[in-house]
Amino acid sequence: MSQTAPRPDGPHGGPGAVGRGSARPTLEEVAALAGVGRGTVSRVINGSPRVSDKARQAVQSAIAELGYVPNRAARTLVTSRTDSIALVVPEAETRLFSEPYFSDIISGVSAELAETDMQLLLILVRNQRERERLSAYLTAQRVDGVLLVSVHQDDPLPSLLESLEIPSVLAGRRSDLEPLSYVHADNAGGARMAVRHLLRRGCTRVATLTGPLDMEVAQARLGGYRRALEEAGRPYDEGLVGLADFTEDGGRLAMRELLERRPDLDGVFCASDVMAAGAMQVLRAAGRRVPDDVAVIGFDDSIVARHTDPPMTSVRQPIEEMGRTMARLLLDEITERGRARRQVVLATELVVRESA
Amino acid sequence: MSQTAPRPDGPHGGPGAVGRGSARPTLEEVAALAGVGRGTVSRVINGSPRVSDKARQAVQSAIAELGYVPNRAARTLVTSRTDSIALVVPEAETRLFSEPYFSDIISGVSAELAETDMQLLLILVRNQRERERLSAYLTAQRVDGVLLVSVHQDDPLPSLLESLEIPSVLAGRRSDLEPLSYVHADNAGGARMAVRHLLRRGCTRVATLTGPLDMEVAQARLGGYRRALEEAGRPYDEGLVGLADFTEDGGRLAMRELLERRPDLDGVFCASDVMAAGAMQVLRAAGRRVPDDVAVIGFDDSIVARHTDPPMTSVRQPIEEMGRTMARLLLDEITERGRARRQVVLATELVVRESA
């Protein structure tokens, strides 16, 4: 590692001789070239206002000339800021997500981070062992903040984050008492909108397929269903509620039971698109036409919704916007530590197609 | 250059302010507790064999007692290894992918990395500016290796990686002369299988919808189509080739044209599921029954394939396995630098449903 030799070849190095091993310039070299001290260069880089214009100029052109990029490790070592945040995804969830969910969240987060020089670390947790490793990891303060995509009420991760006092933002919430910052869609509102649409369409016996009720999302959607009925003066009938789990198979199963219990139902609000897709298959197999005999609405407006037959009416949530917002909240929380937690609810919207 | 937000260099909290779970123990403290020198502790941590069992034992129990976790930044500073790899995804691709593609790749990569202490950095590149930033980023040697999900022949990123001599692995390849390491599915074989299936089924005029031909994937699938025809002694008829772009709209458009040109076609091999879904809609609108009048096969076996009406026969590629393999190759390339590049082709498989 003899980097003693002054490197005569700046960024202008031969066109062929690409910058292979060429040592990266250090802050010290920038200082020397600019004719100032290390401190001043550091101040310029970190945007301190206490620098004369002249010095700033000199430093900036030295930086440009050398192609200087600060060494992250060195900075982290002294500041113990890592300038990186982790997106933590329990892998079990991955399977559940309406398909573009995951990439849309990432896309939003990444878009928001693009202007920053924060790095995005992706951590999938697939089992207990990895969960423990993650705890150790987080405890070792290796990230400045955490985005957690998780919604189960008994998930231990949020509490861990809470107790470690690491800035964090959840996608979704555990309950309406959630103490951590979170961003979520207006699930209740979306469900309510969907059910009102069914009622307005003339449905009189509207059923619902729910997600697993240990998730707040599922509860909220069920709540919206109930609310819409009540607002319309209809009774809430438990016989019309099919407990399922967001999956296609679960949807099929629950739909079959529902159909047996209430053969006269004429509308179904499903808490996920894939459940709705499963339900539509079951309905067709039972000889019901969609939407003529039974109208169906899904939730997520995922790619599946556009491809069922008939195309599915569904509640859209602004997933990418959720990602963006999560990132923004997290950055805020990191810079102004100790500030109150923030919670954001984003509007949902009903995308009407042919199934209802 | 200094695109960092101004960070007032005043209040930094100082030691103790942030020190949550009390300061992390350092290697020095471990050494003291174990009654050995720093060097020995370092050797134990890094698995050097030149340590006596006695010392090793002492160090290990000291580590356990203190809950010591090495400081990554300090290590990186001196070794200039970052112990992290980047997964680079041009965001435009994101939209193209058969839906679970992205998360499956990630899932595979992450699974392979779980046993390592490599970190996974996710970098989406959405425009020219970000592309340039990425170049700067990579040039600054901030990752040990790069996984690149990109397949366009004119993508400048692979060449950049090549010239920077950063270990890298591509998902897919630019051409069959690809010099970088890559992992891809047997696209030609899958296409061939699909077309043979159509022929065996009795189709006599088999058309195809292609992807954009500046991608090797698209070419390979077209090649497989052609090969299957030739093997069966059928002529390759350009009139039966619909140039499209992997998207649903593109599929619809190309299918319509194809139908006009060759109203007698009785089978279509589509180079992506969503194109196949679009094609099926067009066929139905034109009064053709699937599969009775026209048999249809897609590619990807994505979630869409399971939800079309009728459910779609499709070629499955082992995406998660691709992710795993990519990660494995990259780790190899990082540890044994300078080794020959490796290229892996994974088998595809035909998932037969009702559309063919």
Added chain:
DNA sequence: GGCCACTGTGGGAGCGCTCCCACAGCGGCC
């Protein structure tokens, strides 16, 4: 005996940065 090689060990040096203290220079005020 002397010499060698080889193992295991301690600890100095130094990676590239930020933090902070000291201090020069320059007014403005008493």
Added chain:
DNA sequence: GGCCGCTGTGGGAGCGCTCCCACAGTGGCC
């Protein structure tokens, strides 16, 4: 004149680690 404060600056110290050199101890060989 002396004193203040305020701005801009240089550079020492030190973050926690790895690398490497020096060296003690142990045996084997001539």
